[in-house]
Amino acid sequence: MDFKRSDFPEAFQFGVATSSYQIEGHAFGGAGPTHWDSFAATPGNVVRAEHGQTACNHYNRLDEDLDLIAGANVDVYRFSTSWARVLPEGRGTPNPEGLDFYDRLVDGLLARGVKPAATLYHWELPSALADLGGWRNRDIAAWFGDFTEAIMGRIGDRIWSAAPINEPWCVGWLSHFLGHHAPGLRDIRATARAMHHVLLAHGTAIQAMRGLGMGNLGAVCNLEYANPADPSPGAAAAARLYDGYYNRFFLSGIFHKRYPEDVLEGLGPHMPKGWEDDFGVISEPVDWCGLNYYTRKNITPTDGPWPAHGEVEGPLPKTAMGWEIYPEGLYYFLKRTHEEYTRGLPLYVTENGMAAPDGVIDGAVPDPHRIDFLNSHLSAVQRALAEGVPVAGYYVWSLMDNYEWALGYEKRFGLVHVDFETLKRTPKASYHALAAALAR
Ligand code: FCB
Numbered sequence: 001m002d003f004k005r006s007d008f009p010e011a012f013q014f015g016v017a018t019s020s021y022q023i024e025g026h027a028f029g030g031a032g033p034t035h036w037d038s039f040a041a042t043p044g045n046v047v048r049a050e051h052g053q054t055a056c057n058h059y060n061r062l063d064e065d066l067d068l069i070a071g072a073n074v075d076v077y078r079f080s081t082s083w084a085r086v087l088p089e090g091r092g093t094p095n096p097e098g099l100d101f102y103d104r105l106v107d108g109l110l111a112r113g114v115k116p117a118a119t120l121y122h123w124e125l126p127s128a129l130a131d132l133g134g135w136r137n138r139d140i141a142a143w144f145g146d147f148t149e150a151i152m153g154r155i156g157d158r159i160w161s162a163a164p165i166n167e168p169w170c171v172g173w174l175s176h177f178l179g180h181h182a183p184g185l186r187d188i189r190a191t192a193r194a195m196h197h198v199l200l201a202h203g204t205a206i207q208a209m210r211g212l213g214m215g216n217l218g219a220v221c222n223l224e225y226a227n228p229a230d231p232s233p234g235a236a237a238a239a240r241l242y243d244g245y246y247n248r249f250f251l252s253g254i255f256h257k258r259y260p261e262d263v264l265e266g267l268g269p270h271m272p273k274g275w276e277d278d279f280g281v282i283s284e285p286v287d288w289c290g291l292n293y294y295t296r297k298n299i300t301p302t303d304g305p306w307p308a309h310g311e312v313e314g315p316l317p318k319t320a321m322g323w324e325i326y327p328e329g330l331y332y333f334l335k336r337t338h339e340e341y342t343r344g345l346p347l348y349v350t351e352n353g354m355a356a357p358d359g360v361i362d363g364a365v366p367d368p369h370r371i372d373f374l375n376s377h378l379s380a381v382q383r384a385l386a387e388g389v390p391v392a393g394y395y396v397w398s399l400m401d402n403y404e405w406a407l408g409y410e411k412r413f414g415l416v417h418v419d420f421e422t423l424k425r426t427p428k429a430s431y432h433a434l435a436a437a438l439a440r
Contacts, residue, residue, distance in 0.1 A: 013393030015076030032088025039182035050408035090126030225296035225329030290350030
C-alpha cells in the first residue's frame with residue numbers, strides 16, 4: 001500500500017466490513033426465513049437463483065474468520081445482526097442460538113483486541129414481517145425498536161459503535177422502485193413509504209439504544225456521485241434530481257428535519273399520512289455519520305414519468321460491477337456531508353471497495369487492482385482530512401468474498417478469497433498489504 005497507519009491521525013480507525021445474510025449461512029442456527037430467501041427463489045431475480053442458505057458458512061467458522069479479522073491488523077469489525085436470526089418470526093420469542101451467536105462474535109472480537117461495530121439491519125427482513133407489508137407498513141418502526149432491544153439487550157454492553165440501518169436508499173429505492181433487491185417491488189407508493197419508514201425505524205432504534213445506555217451511535221448512508229452525462233441543462237437537472245433522492249433525501253431527513261423539495265415533487269403524493277410530524281424521531285441526535293461509497297453514475301434525461309432520467313455508460317475504468325472508479329466522489333461527499341449536514345460530527349467511510357474476478361494461483365491471490373483502488377480512495381480521505389473534514393475511520397468492504405445479493409457469488413469484493421465449493425479462505429495480496437500497512 002502507498003500509506004501506513006502513521007500517515008493518518010492517531011485515533012483514526014481502520015476496519016473491515018461484512019453483513020449477516022451475505023456471510024453467515026441462514027440455514028444454520030435456527031434463523032427464520034427472510035424476504036431474501038423468497039426473492040432468490042423467484043426465477044429471474046438473482047443470478048443462478050443463488051441464495052444465502054450457506055453463504056460463507058461464517059456461522060460455523062466463526063473463530064477462523066475472527067482470526068482473519070485480527071490478522072489484518074484492523075481496529076474495527078463492522079458486522080450486522082440478522083433480525084430473523086434473533087427473532088425468527090420478526091417479533092415475539094427470541095432464538096437463543098441466535099443471541100448466543102452474536103454474543104460469541106462480540107466476545108471473540110474483544111478477546112482479539114478488535115472493536116465491534118454493529119449494524120442492526122443489513123436487509124434480511126423476516127418473512128413474517130414482509131407478509132405484513134414490510135417497510136411499507138408504518139408499524140415496522142415499532143417492530144424494529146423491539147428487535148433493537150432484543151439484540152442490544154444482550155450485546156449492547158460490549159458494542160463499540162452501532163448504527164440501525166445499512167443504506168436507507170437501498171432499503172427504499174433500490175428494493176421498492178427499481179425492484180433490484182428484495183422485496184423486488186417497482187411501485188412509487190411503496191417506495192415513498194419505505195423511504196420514510198426506514199428513517200422512522202432508524203430514529204426509533206437510536207432512541208431504543210439510548211434507552212439501553214449505549215453510546216457512539218450513527219447513521220450509515222450510501223452515496224453515489226451524480227454526474228451529468230453531458231453539458232446540457234437537461235442532464236444537469238437530471239443529475240441533480242438523482243442526487244436528491246439518492247443522497248440528499250436521507251441526510252436531509254436525519255440532519256435537517258425535512259425532505260428536499262425536488263424529491264417531494266415526485267414522492268410527495270405517495271407519502272404516508274402524517275409524515276411531516278415524524279422528524280422529531282427521525283432526527284434523534286447521532287454521534288457520527290457513516291458513508292458507504294463506491295462509484296458515480298452518469299445521468300441523462302429520458303421521456304416518461306418522474307424522475308424521467310436514466311444512466312449512460314461512462315468513460316472511466318470500471319470494476320467487475322461495471323462501476324466507474326471515481327475516488328474524487330469520496331472526497332466530494334466527505335466534504336459536502338461535513339459542510340452541509342453533519343457539521344463537525346465524526347465521519348466514517350463505513351464501506352468502500354471493489355469487485356474483481358480474483359482467483360487462487362499457486363496458493364496466492366494477486367489483486368493489484370484492489371490495492372490501487374484502496375490507495376486512491378484512502379488518498380481521497382487524506383485530502384478531506386487535510387481540509388479539516390473530521391474523518392475518523394475507513395472500513396474496507398469486504399473482509400471476504402460473499403453473497404453479492406442479486407449478483408450471487410460471482411462478484412468478489414473480499415480481501416480474503418472464498419472458494420464457494422470448499423469454503424476455503426485464502427487471503428489475497430490486498431489483505432497482506434493492508435495488514436503490513438496497519439501493523440503497529
Ligand atoms: C453495498 C452493500 C453491501 C455490498 C456492497 C457491494 O451497497 O451495503 O452489502 O453489497 O454494496
